[in-house]
Amino acid sequence: MPTKSVTLDEVDEGLVHALQVDGRASFRLVGEVLGVSENTVARRYRRLRTAGLLRVAGTLDGAALGYSAWTIRLQCLPDAAAPIAGALAARPDTSYVYLLSGGTEISCSVRTRSAEESEALLLRTLPRTARITAVSAHLLLAGYALPDDWAGPARLTEDQVARLTPHHDATEPVTPGPADQVLLDRLAADGRTTHAELAAATGWSEPTVRRRLSGLRRSGLLRFLVDVPPHVLGFHAEARLWISAQPSKLDEVASALATHPEASLVALTTGPTNLLAAVNCRDSADLARYLTRRIGSLDAIRTLETAPVIRTLKRAGTVLPIESASAQYRPVTGVQR
Known part of the structure; x- marks a missing residue:
């Protein structure tokens, strides 16, 4: 909005x-x-x-309640990304939903209570949508910097x-x-x-x-x-970074990234890359300096993929449901056909 x-x-x-x-x-x-x-x-x-x-949102610590946190990347047909992202933003289990560069990719964060919920979302719900051409899901294993800690x-x-x-x-x-x-x-x-x-x-x-x-x-x-939207605080260039770092230096790289004032999220993940970061820079020139100087100085980084955020559909998602983990999964069908 x-x-x-x-x-x-x-x-x-x-x-x-x-x-x-x-x-x-x-x-x-x-x-x-x-x-x-x-x-x-x-x-x-x-x-x-x-x-x-500006909005203050109360939220439960999902990790303490046994929830699993996922970051999901979806590739969509050009005319489908915006409505699919809107449907994902309406789901109660999503917390951050972004449209990325090119307008055909979506990045979103999801919390699931059980293996059954993860399976329902990742293996049945999302792949069933014909206009989604590719899905990759990355389990967040550890957080080094989290959005609620970022003070701009x-x-x-x-x-x-x-x-x-x-x-x-x-x-x-x-x-x-x-x-x-x-x-x-x-x-x-x-x-x-x-x-x-x-x-x-x-x-x-x-x-x-x-x-x-x-x-x-x-x-x-x-x-x-x-x-609070980062642009309100003067940060007009947001990006998601998928990073592959040398395994023996992984903790060192993640810890270094977490000290960067630009980084609002640094997390260890599963998948072909092993780190996810979200960064907020003043403008595109500032983002370029960040990538070449701060990121470029970390020699243990093997590969880096950068995707600028072009639209944010959801931040600080709704509160987690607190029924027992054995409760029936209640899908939101906005991304189904």
């Missing part, structure tokens, strides 16, 4: 960074940290939220970050169950939904909502991601 043209100033960028530290930080605290009023922070947030440029142009000092870092109530960590689904669905849509609104949606009391949220966050299962 196109976003309105809004220029971010220092306060806006400080707000974005603050929410990346704690997506539910109060406007009062953010204002104190930034040196502006609570009303100013609230007004800036509403402006960016209304313009479609970080604006806050270490002291400011420390003030914003949440210290949760002394509640016991909890495991999410079916009763939490309404709560988590609301947080997936808007991670800053108030305790009163969550209480009304769940039928719980506000103290119960507060305890439940605190317990889920203390357990490490519930996190809040900031969904």
Whole structure:
């Protein structure tokens, strides 16, 4: 969906960074940290939220719940890529969906609860779509840098970050169950939904909502991601990189990539390449410098394939369903024929 043209100033960028530290930080605290009023922070947030440029999304840690993470590449007929990408973005199990260079390739991230779900998606659902000409799936084995850790142009000092870092109530960590689904669905849509609104949606009391949220966050299962288009932060050249590195140097290369401020994702994968990276650069010239100087300086890299992102259809996907892993697979048929 196109976003309105809004220029971010220092306060806006400080707000974005603050929410990346704690997506539910109060406007009062953010204002104190930034040196502006609570009303100013609230007004800036509403402006960016209304313009479609900033969203806080609550999400569960799929790895902790036993989900498998996949990155999938699909080659499509020229007139099919956009509608297929849109259908993939509508699926509840996708989190990031991109159209890549040439307009015939799609890259998306998928989480599956079981081998049966993986098989249903990768061996039956996607290959059944005639306008998809090729599919390759890569299991993510380890993450070195993750999208929710990427701060873009970080604006806050270490002291400011420390003030914003949440210290949760002394509640016991909890495991999410079916009763939490309404709560988590609301947080997936808007991670800053108030305790009163969550209480009304769940039928719980506000103290119960507060305890439940605190317990889920203390357990490490519930996190809040900031969904902001990179171009809003001044990064106009996004790309996905598929890298093959010398096996004995794989950890070294991945760790080095994870330190690059341009990298929002670095992951070890299966497949003909063994690393996936997502990078955000200022422009095409900056991307060229990144590839020739930063990537080019890593001698253990054997091959590199670069695919610029031409359209993003989904970021920070919806919350994971929390039924047991043995629950029936419920396909979304938008990519089937």
